[in-house]
Amino acid sequence: xxxxxxxxxxxxxxxxxxxxxxxxxxxxxxxxxxxxxxxxxxxxxxxxxxxxxxxxxxxxxxxxxxxxxxxxxxxxxxxxxxxxxxxxxxxxxxxxxxxxxxxxxxxxxxxxxxxxxxxxxxxxxxxxxxxxxxxxxxxxxxxxxxxxxxxxxxxxxxxxxxxxxxxxxxxxxxxxxxxxx
Ligand code: NI
Numbered sequence: 001x002x003x004x005x006x007x008x009x010x011x012x013x014x015x016x017x018x019x020x021x022x023x024x025x026x027x028x029x030x031x032x033x034x035x036x037x038x039x040x041x042x043x044x045x046x047x048x049x050x051x052x053x054x055x056x057x058x059x060x061x062x063x064x065x066x067x068x069x070x071x072x073x074x075x076x077x078x079x080x081x082x083x084x085x086x087x088x089x090x091x092x093x094x095x096x097x098x099x100x101x102x103x104x105x106x107x108x109x110x111x112x113x114x115x116x117x118x119x120x121x122x123x124x125x126x127x128x129x130x131x132x133x134x135x136x137x138x139x140x141x142x143x144x145x146x147x148x149x150x151x152x153x154x155x156x157x158x159x160x161x162x163x164x165x166x167x168x169x170x171x172x173x174x175x176x177x178x179x180x181x
Pocket of ligand 1: 102103104105145146149181
């Protein structure tokens, strides 16, 4: 089911989401299945690149993301469709990279956001199987953006130079932009 995405200003976006517990029980499996169906439907409806459960008002540490490579957006590398529950992020160096981001909870805007360039992330898939990946660049950026939602952080709170925050059509007139997250 397509759900409403909360927008910046809603206090539910500012709260810390809680861990999913008791994987594998029928209750948790059913709850996750229903939640992920709604998250996928909502993200697809909005052509998003990622979505965190708190964005649809569910305060659990669950994110989804995935980007298909598109030659129009050379900076937006392919990112596999991923379900990530109870994520833990570990930066792999001090290197910071800045780039433009958009968010489904801040529609129609972009900001220039610093992120760790490379990191390892670990967590669980929808079946409760643990996995981890080492990523960098755009993939690392998407993960950091989504996981920030689980800690009540929206990308504008990370912008260092607010002259690089604005409306899409004012910042990039006439341009198609990559998906929001
Ligand atoms: Ni977002």
